[in-house]
Amino acid sequence: MARRLIDLPSPRGCLSELLFAALEGPPDEGLEAPGAIDSGDPIADEDLQLALYVAYEIHYTGIRGVDEAWEWTPSLLAFRAELERPFEAAMAELVEPASEQELASVGAALQAITAEDAGPPLSRYLETQGTLEQMLEHVVHRSAYQLKEADPHSWVIPRLSPRPKAALLEVQTDEYGGGSAERMHSVLFAKTMEALGLDPAYGAYLERMPAVTLATVNLMTGLGLQRRRRGASVGHLAAFEMTSSIPNRRYGNALRRLGCDREATHFYDEHVEADAVHENIAAWDLAGGLAAEEPEVAADILFGARALLQIEARWATHLMDSWERGETSLREPAAVPA
Amino acid sequence: MVDPNHDESSPVTITPYPDGPYLVRGDFVVRDQAGNELPTERRTIALCRCGKSRMRPFCDGTHKLVGFRAPSGREPWPGD
Numbered sequence: 559m560a561r562r563l564i565d566l567p568s569p570r571g572c573l574s575e576l577l578f579a580a581l582e583g584p585p586d587e588g589l590e591a592p593g594a595i596d597s598g599d600p601i602a603d604e605d606l607q608l609a610l611y612v613a614y615e616i617h618y619t620g621i622r623g624v625d626e627a628w629e630w631t632p633s634l635l636a637f638r639a640e641l642e643r644p645f646e647a648a649m650a651e652l653v654e655p656a657s658e659q660e661l662a663s664v665g666a667a668l669q670a671i672t673a674e675d676a677g678p679p680l681s682r683y684l685e686t687q688g689t690l691e692q693m694l695e696h697v698v699h700r701s702a703y704q705l706k707e708a709d710p711h712s713w714v715i716p717r718l719s720p721r722p723k724a725a726l727l728e729v730q731t732d733e734y735g736g737g738s739a740e741r742m743h744s745v746l747f748a749k750t751m752e753a754l755g756l757d758p759a760y761g762a763y764l765e766r767m768p769a770v771t772l773a774t775v776n777l778m779t780g781l782g783l784q785r786r787r788r789g790a791s792v793g794h795l796a797a798f799e800m801t802s803s804i805p806n807r808r809y810g811n812a813l814r815r816l817g818c819d820r821e822a823t824h825f826y827d828e829h830v831e832a833d834a835v836h837e838n839i840a841a842w843d844l845a846g847g848l849a850a851e852e853p854e855v856a857a858d859i860l861f862g863a864r865a866l867l868q869i870e871a872r873w874a875t876h877l878m879d880s881w882e883r884g885e886t887s888l889r890e891p892a893a894v895p896a
Numbered sequence: 897m898v899d900p901n902h903d904e905s906s907p908v909t910i911t912p913y914p915d916g917p918y919l920v921r922g923d924f925v926v927r928d929q930a931g932n933e934l935p936t937e938r939r940t941i942a943l944c945r946c947g948k949s950r951m952r953p954f955c956d957g958t959h960k961l962v963g964f965r966a967p968s969g970r971e972p973w974p975g976d
Binding site: 665666669673728731732736741800803804807830831832833834835837838839842 | 938957
């Protein structure tokens with residue numbers, strides 16, 4: 559698999575324009591913090607989410623034509639902080655605070671929270687009625703995360719004490735293929751994309767991804783990069799794993815119903831079995847273990863879990879609403895300038 | 897340093913998770929009753945405990961749909 563390297567996408571407004579223009583130049587020249595950002599709906603703000611996604615992407619991978627030294631350049635970090643502020647506030651508004659009872663048993667609370675998940679029935683819809691085109695759109699959206707699956711939560715590893723760290727490693731080792739690049743989940747996803755005739759190159763569909771899709775990834779990157787949010791990152795991972803095995807079986811069924819072969823369904827089938835293992839470790843050994851050792855982050859663990867469910871519901875609603883209107887859920891390809 | 901006399905195998909542990917499957921760790925092999933090995937690719941596996949998985953003996957998460965409840969520890973005798 560080739561090295562990950564993305565192109566700077568087209569800007570979607572003044573923030574991304576400012577940022578991308580600066581990134582093409584030498585680090586720390588020409589990038590001024592934008593000041594307080596007034597965004598009505600930060601989760602659906604195309605300009606804000608794209609700028610944030612690119613600002614974060616520098617920590618994951620290279621961007622063609624961008625000096626790698628930008629990664630820890632103060633002016634970029636200050637710019638990014640202004641982008642994070644309204645997004646963090648919007649997420650905080652969506653998430654209800656944890657109760658005393660929930661904090662007393664984080665593992666049980668995670669079970670209850672994820673069981674109540676009230677998001678729209680996206681996986682059930684795709685399993686029973688979705689068209690191939692809709693399934694392909696779903697895969698394209700998910701490629702924003704799935705081609706770097708597990709990476710956002712790996713940043714938490716050095717920040718944990720031995721028991722939760724061992725639990726996180728037990729999950730991540732499996733995510734990364736247990737020592738086999740071929741079995742790495744991000745590689746399996748690339749194979750699924752290929753089998754479906756999609757471009758598996760990292761970042762190939764960035765231009766087509768709407769803000770809400772980028773927001774699902776920006777949430778986990780933002781939590782993963784900050785040590786103070788280690789609880790939320792762990793809670794996010796736990797809820798992700800706990801809501802994964804059943805939908806993934808449905809996505810596999812959707813592809814089978816649409817006549818796709820095992821090459822295409824393998825990623826989903828693998829996740830049914832893998833996440834049936836991971837969800838227990840993540841809820842009880844990782845999240846429960848972290849809460850037992852650092853009770854002060856227990857509330858943030860549950861924040862991360864609820865934030866994941868909220869943003870996934872928002873994203874799934876976007877897909878279902880777009881299809882209901884007979885429209886694509888992706889951004890239309892950019893018009894070729896005359 | 898590698899000790900040639902050190903036994904590399906690790907004991908098998910089976911852990912029932914609350915309201916969930918049995919997780920099996922260590923140097924285990926899963927065989928059917930006739931002795932045929934059921935291939936497993938991961939180091940930790942989950943065996944179905946609710947009986948409703950669609951890929952028994954392995955867990956597929958179905959216990960969450962059927963409201964399976966069981967403690968991690970041993971259940972008490974009636975009247976205990």
